[in-house]
Amino acid sequence: MKEATIIGSGLVGSLWAIYLAKAGYKVEIFERRPDMRLTKMSAGKSINLATSYRGWKALDEVGIGDEIRKIAIPMHGRTIHNLDSTLAYQPYGTEGQAIYSVSRGEINAKLMSIAEENLATKIHFNEECINVDYDKGIAYFKNTQTGELSEHQSEVVFATDGAFSAARYSAMQKLDRFSYSQNYIPDGYKEILLPANADGSYKLEKQTLHIWPRGRFMLIALPNFDGSFTCTLFMPFEGHEFCFNDLKTKADVTSFFKIVFPDFYNLMPNVADSWDLHPLSSLAIIRCFPWTHNKLALMGDAAHATVPFFGQGMNCGFEDCSVLFSLMQKHNEDWPAVFKAYEIARKPNGDAVQDLSLQNYLVMRDKVSDPAYQLQQKIERRISEIYPNHYFPLYSMVSFSDIEYKVALDKGNLQSEMINDVIMNNHITSDTPQEQIDTIIHHLFDQNPVF
Ligand SMILES: Cc1cc2nc3c(=O)[nH]c(=O)nc-3n(C[C@H](O)[C@H](O)[C@H](O)COP(=O)(O)OP(=O)(O)OC[C@H]3O[C@@H](n4cnc5c(N)ncnc54)[C@H](O)[C@@H]3O)c2cc1C
Known part of the structure; x- marks a missing residue:
C-alpha cells in the first residue's frame, strides 16, 4: 500500500489526510499535542474562524462539507459599531452569500474524527517532530510525555505543523538558497468571550460579523452556537494612545472599554474580569521558498502563515489540499513533478x-467607517448588481470565488483605482440619485465592457 506521513493534525493536516486516504494512501499523522477530543477545550483556544468559498470547495471535494456545515453559522455582512454607538450594516456580497463562523476546536476535532474513520489512517498524539530527512522521507519524533525517540519512513512527508513548523526549521531552512522571512506586525490580539443572555439568546445580532473600527485598532465578534460571541481585540502592543502595554490593571481595562467601545461595555460591564482569561498573542507573516524538497512538502501555515484580517489562512490551507490533489491526479502521483507544479502554482x-x-x-479597522470607502463600496455593489457576470468586487473574488488570490489582488486594486476615478470625474457623492449613478455605470460599461 502507498504510504504518507503527515506532521501535525491541525486543520490542514487533518483535511489532507482525508484527501490522501481517498487516493488510497495509508496515512500516519504525528501530532505534538494530546488528543483535543479527550480534553475539554480551554477557553484560550476558543477562536472561531470564518470559512468561505475556497474552504467549502475543498471540504466538498472530499464529501464532508455538509458535516461541517452543521457546526457553521452564516454571517451575511458586517455590522459596524460606531463610537457614538450607532450601527451600520454592510453586506458581504449579493443576496444569499455569506461567510461562516466555525469553532476552531470543533472543526479540527471533526476533521480528525472523519480522517480516522478510514482505518488506514492513524493519528499518533504527543509526538513532536524534531527533524526530517527529506531525501529518505524519514521524520523523527520525540514523545512529549515519555521522551522516547522514534522515526517513521514513507514515500512522501507533508509538514502541516503550522506557522512555526519544526520540519521547516530543522530541515528546509538548512537548504542552500532557501529563502525565509518572519515579520511580526506591531499589533497583538486578545480574546474576550461575550456570554449569552441568561435565557441563552444572543446579545448582538447573530448572523453578522461585528466590528468596532477605531482607526488604529479594532474589536471584532463572531457568533457561537451557544448564544455567546468570541470577540477579538486587535491593537498595537505599544507606542499608541491606546495599546496593550498600557492596560495594566482592571481599572485601565474598564476605562478603555468605556471610552472606546461604549456599547460593548454596556453589554459586558465586567469585561475587566475576563481580561486575564486569554493570553495576549502576537501576529506574524512568514514567507519562504521553496516549499518542497525531494520527499518533503510544506502546506498551510507552515508554507504561508499570515495575519488573520481577511479570514483566509485556513481557507488558503484548505485550497492547498484541493490544488495538490488535482496535481496528484494530473501528474499520476509522480511526486517530484507534483511537488514542482504545486509550489510554482501556490507560492x-x-x-x-x-x-x-x-x-x-486597514479596511476593517479604519476604512469601513470612512464615508469615502462606503461610497466606493456602494458603487461597487451597484455595478456587480447590474453586471453580475462581469464585475466582482475584491472581497467577493477572495471570499466567494476561487479566482487565484494573486489575480484577485491585482484586479481588485485596479478596480478600486478605477472606481475612485469614476467617483471623482463624475462628482458622485452619497446624495447622488441612484438613476444618475446607474446611467454613469451603463456609460462606463458601454465604453469599456471588460472594466
Ligand atoms: C486570531 C486568528 C484568527 C484567525 N481567523 C481565521 C479565519 O477567520 N479564517 C481563516 O481561514 N483563517 C483564520 N486564521 C488562520 C488559521 O488559524 C490558520 O491559517 C490555520 O490554523 C492553519 O492551519 P494549519 O493546519 O496549517 O496549522 P495549525 O492549525 O497551526 O495546525 C498545526 C498543527 O501542528 C501541530 N504541531 C506543531 N508543531 C508540531 C511538531 N513539531 N510536531 C508535531 N505536530 C506539531 C500543532 O499542534 C497543530 O495541531 C486565524 C488565525 C488567528 C491567529
Missing part, C-alpha cells in the same frame, strides 16, 4: 493572501 498565491490580509486590516 504566488501564498504571497498574495499575505498582502491581502495586511491590506484588509
Whole structure:
C-alpha cells in the first residue's frame, strides 16, 4: 500500500489526510499535542474562524462539507459599531452569500474524527517532530510525555505543523538558497468571550460579523452556537494612545472599554474580569521558498502563515489540499513533478493572501467607517448588481470565488483605482440619485465592457 506521513493534525493536516486516504494512501499523522477530543477545550483556544468559498470547495471535494456545515453559522455582512454607538450594516456580497463562523476546536476535532474513520489512517498524539530527512522521507519524533525517540519512513512527508513548523526549521531552512522571512506586525490580539443572555439568546445580532473600527485598532465578534460571541481585540502592543502595554490593571481595562467601545461595555460591564482569561498573542507573516524538497512538502501555515484580517489562512490551507490533489491526479502521483507544479502554482498565491490580509486590516479597522470607502463600496455593489457576470468586487473574488488570490489582488486594486476615478470625474457623492449613478455605470460599461 502507498504510504504518507503527515506532521501535525491541525486543520490542514487533518483535511489532507482525508484527501490522501481517498487516493488510497495509508496515512500516519504525528501530532505534538494530546488528543483535543479527550480534553475539554480551554477557553484560550476558543477562536472561531470564518470559512468561505475556497474552504467549502475543498471540504466538498472530499464529501464532508455538509458535516461541517452543521457546526457553521452564516454571517451575511458586517455590522459596524460606531463610537457614538450607532450601527451600520454592510453586506458581504449579493443576496444569499455569506461567510461562516466555525469553532476552531470543533472543526479540527471533526476533521480528525472523519480522517480516522478510514482505518488506514492513524493519528499518533504527543509526538513532536524534531527533524526530517527529506531525501529518505524519514521524520523523527520525540514523545512529549515519555521522551522516547522514534522515526517513521514513507514515500512522501507533508509538514502541516503550522506557522512555526519544526520540519521547516530543522530541515528546509538548512537548504542552500532557501529563502525565509518572519515579520511580526506591531499589533497583538486578545480574546474576550461575550456570554449569552441568561435565557441563552444572543446579545448582538447573530448572523453578522461585528466590528468596532477605531482607526488604529479594532474589536471584532463572531457568533457561537451557544448564544455567546468570541470577540477579538486587535491593537498595537505599544507606542499608541491606546495599546496593550498600557492596560495594566482592571481599572485601565474598564476605562478603555468605556471610552472606546461604549456599547460593548454596556453589554459586558465586567469585561475587566475576563481580561486575564486569554493570553495576549502576537501576529506574524512568514514567507519562504521553496516549499518542497525531494520527499518533503510544506502546506498551510507552515508554507504561508499570515495575519488573520481577511479570514483566509485556513481557507488558503484548505485550497492547498484541493490544488495538490488535482496535481496528484494530473501528474499520476509522480511526486517530484507534483511537488514542482504545486509550489510554482501556490507560492504566488501564498504571497498574495499575505498582502491581502495586511491590506484588509486597514479596511476593517479604519476604512469601513470612512464615508469615502462606503461610497466606493456602494458603487461597487451597484455595478456587480447590474453586471453580475462581469464585475466582482475584491472581497467577493477572495471570499466567494476561487479566482487565484494573486489575480484577485491585482484586479481588485485596479478596480478600486478605477472606481475612485469614476467617483471623482463624475462628482458622485452619497446624495447622488441612484438613476444618475446607474446611467454613469451603463456609460462606463458601454465604453469599456471588460472594466
Ligand atoms: C486570531 C486568528 C484568527 C484567525 N481567523 C481565521 C479565519 O477567520 N479564517 C481563516 O481561514 N483563517 C483564520 N486564521 C488562520 C488559521 O488559524 C490558520 O491559517 C490555520 O490554523 C492553519 O492551519 P494549519 O493546519 O496549517 O496549522 P495549525 O492549525 O497551526 O495546525 C498545526 C498543527 O501542528 C501541530 N504541531 C506543531 N508543531 C508540531 C511538531 N513539531 N510536531 C508535531 N505536530 C506539531 C500543532 O499542534 C497543530 O495541531 C486565524 C488565525 C488567528 C491567529
